[in-house]
Amino acid sequence: xKKIIALSFFFLxxxxxxxxxxxxxxxxxxxxxYLFSQVMSKVGMSIERDMAQYVDSLDYANSAERRAxxxxxxxxxxxxxxAEGMNLVSSQTTMNLLLNDYNKFxxxxxxxxxxxxxxxxxxxxxxxxxxIQSVADQNNIDHVIPTHDENGKQIVLYFSPQEAQxxxxxxxxxxxxxxx
Numbered sequence: 001x002k003k004i005i006a007l008s009f010f011f012l013x014x015x016x017x018x019x020x021x022x023x024x025x026x027x028x029x030x031x032x033x034y035l036f037s038q039v040m041s042k043v044g045m046s047i048e049r050d051m052a053q054y055v056d057s058l059d060y061a062n063s064a065e066r067r068a069x070x071x072x073x074x075x076x077x078x079x080x081x082x083a084e085g086m087n088l089v090s091s092q093t094t095m096n097l098l099l100n101d102y103n104k105f106x107x108x109x110x111x112x113x114x115x116x117x118x119x120x121x122x123x124x125x126x127x128x129x130x131x132i133q134s135v136a137d138q139n140n141i142d143h144v145i146p147t148h149d150e151n152g153k154q155i156v157l158y159f160s161p162q163e164a165q166x167x168x169x170x171x172x173x174x175x176x177x178x179x180x
Contacts, residue, residue, distance in 0.1 A: 028141050030132055031170045033148040038174055039124050047120045054116045062109060069102045131176045135169055144169065 040047075059066075076095045083091040136144050147168075148154050 028136065028139070028144050028169045029147050029164065029167050030144050030173055031147045031168070032128065032132075034170055035128050035132075035173055035177070036125070039128055039177065043124060047117075050120055051113075051117055055113060058109060058112060062105075065105070069098070069105060073098050073102060127180075128173075128177065131173050131180070135173045135176050139169070139172075141169075 073095070076091065076098050079091045080088070080095060132144055147170075
């Protein structure tokens with residue numbers, strides 16, 4: 001008999017208890033957060049090194065622009081000290097524009113860093129998902145329910161600890177990852 005596995009917790013929650021009993025569900029759980037932490041314990045130093053090199057190159061490439069923006073801000077601050085009347089209003093407006101421009105510049109650099117970090121993590125996330133799929137395929141399981149969402153929040157599943165352990169395939173996936 002083919003095993004039917006729920007696609008997600010939300011699918012399960014939409015079914016009544018009688019509907020669940022009427023079908024042949026066999027669940028497998030996987031704690032992606034734990035798996036990812038185990039993968040990172042092995043490759044984290046490499047990613048940190050690559051990230052540090054990227055940040056250095058990004059800072060170097062943008063250092064002239066950063067210095068120019070900071071210089072304009074310092075000049076604006078000096079003008080503000082001596083400005084009066086309409087010149088004060090104009091200087092304050094100019095300072096606000098310079099600070100906004102500088103903040104956008106810094107935010108853009110941070111977005112570039114975050115994008116690079118995600119690029120560095122992507123192959124490891126992909127291999128983790130492939131390992132989950134391989135273990136599921138080996139055990140004739142169509143789908144696996146994650147125990148955490150994409151943001152790391154735990155999905156509430158109502159199992160006793162013994163039941164959760166029975167259905168959890170996290171360690172099988174970890175063994176698979178370690179063997180490949």
